[in-house]
Amino acid sequence: MAQAHGGGYYVPHHSYWPLVTSIGLFSTGLGAGGYLQGLGWGPYLLGLGLAIIIGVFFGWFGSVIREGRAGLYNDQVDISFRWGMIWFIFSEVMFFGAFFGALFYARMLSIPWLSGDDPATSKFLWDAVSLNWPTAGPGLTDLEFEPMGAWPLPTINTMLLLASGVTVTIAHHALKDRERAKLVLFMWATIALGTVFLFLQGFEYYEAWAHMNLKLSTGIYGSTFFMLTGxxxxxxxxxxxxxxxxxxRCMSGHFSPEHHFxxxxxVWYWHFVDVVWLGLYIFVYII
Known part of the structure; x- marks a missing residue:
């Protein structure tokens, strides 16, 4: 049974959720790889993995919410939650750092090397090729496509996410000041801004595929663009x-100014999403 030992650290009961999560993540990754390779079982395994992960969200997070509402967590557990979230966001920084690194390598190193800055690379791999960013790559020099500019949709989306960072911060201060109506209002405003962002990005993808010949298969530019923005x-x-x-949960009164991690x-996660988008806006759409 889960218990808190004399005001000490909370010791949870045995849980099968970590095992189920591992199965879901493995199935999702393997299914996604199979789908990208054109294997028939890929989409089905990908769908199964995503379904398992969604089930984990409801089950595992629901257990944590119930335990928190029951008053089982103390300040030491709260510190553990905070460190856990910090390391999670750090892992996300590394995740996006890998894709930004691929973009940097392609633009700043590979293209100059293949275009003659490194004679050995240029001569023996793609002799007499001349590339400038944006490009699909040396093997697709005849491919015609239009790169995605910063105006209008990416710029509008930047303003939307910046505005959402403001509204969620106002909501946070309202929570600390016990102003529930203001808290709920600005939380729904943040949700609305995020939803509009998603719709506009979907429209941007439609324009890219339908009218700009910009796809995931459009060489190095298309793959880095869709992997980063996607x-x-x-x-x-x-x-x-x-x-x-x-x-x-705010509407149900689950949080107080003293206990609301x-x-x-x-909120931390949403601010991280905002910061990543600023990097995308600068290095993918503008530069």
Whole structure:
């Protein structure tokens, strides 16, 4: 049984959720790899993995919410939650850092080398090729596509996310000041801004595929563009869902000015999403 030992650290009961989560993540990763390789079982395994992860969200997070509402967590547990969220966000920084690194390597190193800055690389791999960013790559020099500019949709989306960072901060201060009506109002405003961002990004993708011949298969430019912006869009979707859940909990009175890390962790995550987008806006759309 779960218990808190004499005001000490909370010791949870045995849980099968970590094992289920591992199965879901493994299935999702393997299924995604199979889908990208064109294997018939890939989409089915990917869907199964995602379904398992969604089930984990409801089950595992629900258990944590119930335990927190029951008063089982003390200040030491709260510190553990905070460190856990910090390391999670750090892992996300490393995740996006890998894709930004791939973009930097392609633009600043590979293209100059293949275009003659490194004679050995240029001569023996792609002799007499001349590349400038944006490009699909040396093997796709005849491919015609239009790169995605910063105006209008990416700029509008930047303003939306910056505004959402302001509204969620106002909501946080309202929580600390016990102003529930103001808290709920600005939380729903944040959710609305995130939702509009997602719709506009979806429209941007439609324009890219339908009218600009810009696809995931459009060489190095298309792959880096869609991997960076696509994974960020996925994080915005996850963050929006988290905001909806936490807003419903705010409406139910689950948080107080003294105890609200469940809320605060979501705010941290949303600010991280904002910062990543600023990097995308600068290095993918502008430079």
């Amino acid at each position: 994974f960020h869009g996925l994080h915005v979707l996850m963050g929006t869902i988290m905001l909806i859940v936490i807003t419903l 469940g809320y605060e962790g979501v």
